[in-house]
Amino acid sequence: MVKTPEEIKSILAVDCGSTTTKAILIELDGRNYRLKVRGEAPTTVEKPFEDVTKGVRNAVREVEELAGKTIMDEVGIITPAQGDKGVDLFLATSSAGGGLQMMVAGVVKKMSAESAQRAALGAGAIVMDTIAVDDGRLLYQKIERIRQLRPDMVLVAGGIDGGTKSHVVEIAEILSAADPKPRLGSGYNLPIIYCGNKEARKEVGGLLEGKVDLRYVDNIRPVLEKEVLGPAREEIHNLFMEHVMAQAPGYKTLKSWTDAPIMPTPGAVGKIIQTVAEENDINVIGVDIGGATTDVFSMFENTFNRTVSANLGMSYSVCNVLVETGIDNIMRWIPFDMDPNEIKNRIRNKMIRPTTIPHTLEDLIVEQAIAREALSLAFAHHKTLAVGLRGVQRQRNISDAFDQSSGEDTIIDMMDLDMIIGSGGALSHAPRRLQSGIMMIDAFQPEGITRLAVDSIFMMPQLGVLSSVHPKAATEVFEKDCLIHLGTCITPTGNIKKGAAALKVKYLKDGKEHEETIYGGEIRVIPCEDSMEMDIIPASGLDIGNGKGKHTKKEVSGGVCGIFLDCRGRPLSISTDPKERAKQLLTWFSQTNMYPIVSVGLEEGRGK
Amino acid sequence: MSDAYSPGLMVTEMTKVRKTRRLPLKGDVLVKAGEYVTPHTVVAKTNIPGRPHVVNVANQLNLEPEDLPEAMVKKIGDEIKEKDILAKFSSFFGLFKGECKSHVSGILEHVSDITGQVTIREPAIPVAVTGYVQGKVIETIDEEGVVIETPAALVQGIFGVGPESFGQLKMAVKKPTDVLTDTMITEEDKDRILVGGALVSSRAMKKAEKIGVIGIITGGVLDNELNDYLGYEIGVAITGHEDISLTVVMTEGFGKIPMAEKTFNLLKNLEGKMASVNGATQIRAGVLRPEVIVPREYEEREEDEEVLGLSIGTRVRVIRTPFFGKLGTVTGLPIQLTKIDTEAKVRVLELQLDQGGKVTVPRANVEIIEG
Numbered sequence: 001m002v003k004t005p006e007e008i009k010s011i012l013a014v015d016c017g018s019t020t021t022k023a024i025l026i027e028l029d030g031r032n033y034r035l036k037v038r039g040e041a042p043t044t045v046e047k048p049f050e051d052v053t054k055g056v057r058n059a060v061r062e063v064e065e066l067a068g069k070t071i072m073d074e075v076g077i078i079t080p081a082q083g084d085k086g087v088d089l090f091l092a093t094s095s096a097g098g099g100l101q102m103m104v105a106g107v108v109k110k111m112s113a114e115s116a117q118r119a120a121l122g123a124g125a126i127v128m129d130t131i132a133v134d135d136g137r138l139l140y141q142k143i144e145r146i147r148q149l150r151p152d153m154v155l156v157a158g159g160i161d162g163g164t165k166s167h168v169v170e171i172a173e174i175l176s177a178a179d180p181k182p183r184l185g186s187g188y189n190l191p192i193i194y195c196g197n198k199e200a201r202k203e204v205g206g207l208l209e210g211k212v213d214l215r216y217v218d219n220i221r222p223v224l225e226k227e228v229l230g231p232a233r234e235e236i237h238n239l240f241m242e243h244v245m246a247q248a249p250g251y252k253t254l255k256s257w258t259d260a261p262i263m264p265t266p267g268a269v270g271k272i273i274q275t276v277a278e279e280n281d282i283n284v285i286g287v288d289i290g291g292a293t294t295d296v297f298s299m300f301e302n303t304f305n306r307t308v309s310a311n312l313g314m315s316y317s318v319c320n321v322l323v324e325t326g327i328d329n330i331m332r333w334i335p336f337d338m339d340p341n342e343i344k345n346r347i348r349n350k351m352i353r354p355t356t357i358p359h360t361l362e363d364l365i366v367e368q369a370i371a372r373e374a375l376s377l378a379f380a381h382h383k384t385l386a387v388g389l390r391g392v393q394r395q396r397n398i399s400d401a402f403d404q405s406s407g408e409d410t411i412i413d414m415m416d417l418d419m420i421i422g423s424g425g426a427l428s429h430a431p432r433r434l435q436s437g438i439m440m441i442d443a444f445q446p447e448g449i450t451r452l453a454v455d456s457i458f459m460m461p462q463l464g465v466l467s468s469v470h471p472k473a474a475t476e477v478f479e480k481d482c483l484i485h486l487g488t489c490i491t492p493t494g495n496i497k498k499g500a501a502a503l504k505v506k507y508l509k510d511g512k513e514h515e516e517t518i519y520g521g522e523i524r525v526i527p528c529e530d531s532m533e534m535d536i537i538p539a540s541g542l543d544i545g546n547g548k549g550k551h552t553k554k555e556v557s558g559g560v561c562g563i564f565l566d567c568r569g570r571p572l573s574i575s576t577d578p579k580e581r582a583k584q585l586l587t588w589f590s591q592t593n594m595y596p597i598v599s600v601g602l603e604e605g606r607g608k
Numbered sequence: 609m610s611d612a613y614s615p616g617l618m619v620t621e622m623t624k625v626r627k628t629r630r631l632p633l634k635g636d637v638l639v640k641a642g643e644y645v646t647p648h649t650v651v652a653k654t655n656i657p658g659r660p661h662v663v664n665v666a667n668q669l670n671l672e673p674e675d676l677p678e679a680m681v682k683k684i685g686d687e688i689k690e691k692d693i694l695a696k697f698s699s700f701f702g703l704f705k706g707e708c709k710s711h712v713s714g715i716l717e718h719v720s721d722i723t724g725q726v727t728i729r730e731p732a733i734p735v736a737v738t739g740y741v742q743g744k745v746i747e748t749i750d751e752e753g754v755v756i757e758t759p760a761a762l763v764q765g766i767f768g769v770g771p772e773s774f775g776q777l778k779m780a781v782k783k784p785t786d787v788l789t790d791t792m793i794t795e796e797d798k799d800r801i802l803v804g805g806a807l808v809s810s811r812a813m814k815k816a817e818k819i820g821v822i823g824i825i826t827g828g829v830l831d832n833e834l835n836d837y838l839g840y841e842i843g844v845a846i847t848g849h850e851d852i853s854l855t856v857v858m859t860e861g862f863g864k865i866p867m868a869e870k871t872f873n874l875l876k877n878l879e880g881k882m883a884s885v886n887g888a889t890q891i892r893a894g895v896l897r898p899e900v901i902v903p904r905e906y907e908e909r910e911e912d913e914e915v916l917g918l919s920i921g922t923r924v925r926v927i928r929t930p931f932f933g934k935l936g937t938v939t940g941l942p943i944q945l946t947k948i949d950t951e952a953k954v955r956v957l958e959l960q961l962d963q964g965g966k967v968t969v970p971r972a973n974v975e976i977i978e979g
């Protein structure tokens with residue numbers, strides 16, 4: 001029997017990722033919940049094991065060893081705790097087996113189809129493709145695509161309530177003709193959620209009922225200027241549990257162990273990011289760089305957006321980062337002379353042995369170069385979709401409604417961004433926290449004054465699901481053990497001239513007044529763990545948020561790294577000449593103490 | 609103790625191989641439990657619904673969609689032949705006429721009075737699943753397929769491309785360090801599976817495919833050579849559906865990497881035998897690896913013992929620089945976290961390399977040599 005929140009003294013939460021399964025043990029320490037230990041093991045949802053609980057057991061076994069207590073038996077996780085054995089609450093999140101893979105369809109690509117896409121992404125799905133009447137493909141091409149992809153479910157939107165039916169019926173005809181089959185298992189019908197024109201339900205049902213598992217929810221766009229994503233998202237969650245989880249190997253058992261529904265990992269991380277932004281009333285960007293996907297979350301002016309960039313990850317999809325960005329873009333972060341083909345071979349070897357870790361510094365630099373590109377590509381993708389949604393229900397006027405997603409109208413304004421939070425192996429496990437900070441600065445290129453934080457040991461998914469069951473425990477662990485404040489990045493924008501004074505800062509530290517001038521092309525870090533009042537004076541023509549040349553006096557938050565003064569310019573410019581680039585990168589590494597410089601070959605002259 | 613290493617690759621003279629052969633959709637299972645099958649035996653078959661064609665007939669006849677049903681000459685369920693008239697329309701006492709002919713053959717599946725479209729579905733496509741390996745059917749899965757078991761030598765590769773195939777093994781090189789080039793492949797190698805050494809060139813792969821070679825087993829392939837052969841770069845590690853007839857199985861990784869002696873010698877001992885080979889790879893959570901399966905009789909050799917985990921004396925292969933590809937024996941498994949060159953603190957193991965020297969490597973960077 002599940003205990004009441006007040007009675008819960010120990011919590012075990014696991015995240016079954018695409019590559020690794022992570023388990024954390026949280027215990028009540030006096031009056032506060034704190035993280036005790038963490039365990040990790042390869043995920044086992046696919047062949048040869050085909051049972052997700054094997055990976056969970058391995059990760060929990062590590063937790064048991066480190067905590068010195070018994071948590072599971074032959075049956076499963078022992079809940080609630082019986083004396084010293086077991087835990088009071090067991091929770092799980094999952095993106096294993098490819099996570100939730102969906103197709104969405106709508107009438108107009110930039111209206112209903114885009115709303116459907118937002119609903120699916122918001123529910124933590126990977127959107128495999130978006131079909132729309134006006135997407136430029138011929139009918140047979142759309143049918144072929146649907147037949148080929150085999151999603152876990154399809155979301156169909158289109159038409160306002162009471163409006164014309166023919167276009168959304170055309171979508172249903174395409175689906176009916178394609179006769180799509182689910183990805184997992186052949187013994188059930190593919191779930192299709194219809195969230196279009198209510199008046200067309202009869203016709204849509206006539207085409208699809210019997211062939212698929214058809215569900216109806218409220219129209220996602222009941223009128224042109226309104227978007228209602230909640231009911232569709234809720235139905236996606238229900239079906240994820242009912243169908244995808246039920247079909248995935250071992251999930252029935254895992255589900256029987258957990259005290260709350262298993263949540264898709266991106267859904268859980270998004271919940272935490274949303275909470276941080278709401279509680280502090282700030283604009284936040286969050287990112288979770290995983291093995292298979294990179295998920296980006298943003299909360300801007302109370303509007304939450306989430307994108308899941310499938311196949312941009314650091315393990316089995318790492319080669320897709322290479323294919324999408326190109327070897328030159330990866331090389332631009334590497335300060336030593338390396339044959340591009342050798343780097344490509346190394347990246348491919350990482351793909352085929354995804355659980356390996358960099359052993360040499362050279363390998364770490366290559367891996368962090370790829371991480372920057374994965375982050376940057378995922379962020380670019382996010383910006384194209386974060387286009388003005390305000391919460392679950394969004395009111396728009398007619399003129400807004402017609403041009404939702406052109407790249408220019410993204411609501412992400414880097415100058416208004418208050419905080420970036422990073423999570424995922426590449427950021428959480430970087431040997432120096434400063435490396436995480438600079439990877440995020442290089443990939444997201446914040447402007448003005450932006451705080452940086454990182455998930456200490458990659459546990460945001462588990463805390464996300466915990467927040468839905470035990471908010472107190474989730475908040476306490478998040479604040480005390482999960483979120484590591486790295487510091488603040490101060491970046492002037494404008495025409496920064498290399499070598500010319502770009503920024504002057506004045507501050508009081510250890511009772512002494514300090515003044516520093518940072519020149520164009522430089523990045524510097526002032527150690528500062530707490531916060532300090534700073535006079536920030538940009539050169540004329542440059543802006544840190546108050547207008548060109550205008551100075552700002554404010555309390556700047558520090559962190560484990562300190563205050564980054566980044567005068568390298570926006571967009572960041574890196575020389576294309578290999579020798580010049582090596583010099584530039586090694587200077588930045590040295591200015592920030594990012595790596596042990598001797599080891600990367602500065603003294604031996606490599607890359608010079 | 610929990611394990612941090614990658615699942616190892618099975619390279620064994622004898623193991624019990626079980627293959628589940630499943631239809632993509634429900635259908636008929638054609639064999640019974642206890643039957644013996646060959647790689648070419650059809651064990652199950654089904655029909656995949658034919659390709660649908662959606663034609664906007666109302667639009668072509670300049671009709672309102674709601675008038676379409678009346679104009680239809682063919683009815684739902686009718687068999688349609690190419691150039692058959694689907695719908696006819698005339699107005700103003702026959703002054704304006706129009707007809708719409710089908711451009712495909714099939715069955716008329718749907719007529720819409722809302723969109724004015726009709727759907728014609730091509731005849732169903734029969735799909736058959738073969739045995740792939742020679743062995744005994746030990747289980748039938750109702751309407752879906754069978755499980756086949758065979759005692760066999762098994763070589764799991766690390767990455768591969770190309771389909772399931774079956775052919776005779778032939779050593780194409782003398783040593784595991786040799787490179788398999790196009791000049792070493794001749795017309796006589798048609799229908800064979802060639803065993804290479806440390807590397808195979810794209811020219812060799814192209815020539816092999818042209819000649820009709822079934823498969824190539826190699827230690828390594830260079831990234832750019834594989835791209836050249838396939839004509840595109842692989843993004844995500846899901847393979848096996850390439851539009852090629854040659855199956856390539858890499859045993860070690862990307863680069864010029866000599867095939868492990870154990871693998872090379874095993875394949876050498878099996879030269880002349882018939883093998884099933886599959887390049888399909890899916891590297892995600894649980895890992896699906898390419899494979900070479902050579903069915904054998906149980907009497908030929910005792911089954912190898914299952915490897916249970918890392919311990920002192922376990923044989924492993926390092927799978928990341930700076931000792932990539934090197935083999936050795938575990939000599940120490942320190943419990944405490946150890947700082948490595950990157951400054952990360954990780955679980956490590958101590959290793960006596962076969963070629964001499966003792967090294968410390970992260971546990972995550974080794975794989976057990978299984979079998």
